[in-house]
Amino acid sequence: MAKGDVNGPSAQPLWKFLQASIDPGFPPIRDVSWNFGKFLVDRRGVPVARFAPTSSPLALERDIQRLLAERA
Secondary structure, eight states: OOOOOOSSTTOOHHHHHHHHHSOTTSSSSOSOOSTTOEEEEOTTSOEEEEEOTTSOGGGGHHHHHHHHHSOO
């Protein structure tokens, strides 16, 4: 685990994938604005939601429970 870029042309592939896969309307700029931004990914590796850095982890619980209840 090494420090790496999450935005711009030198962003690591994971971050490019996550940013491109989520609705570009949230936030209006795709860049990860802060290190506590959250992405929710389903069992197949498909990003399904993005949450603001200020979102409490507890605010994700309903979405996580819904994904866990889905069949693989």
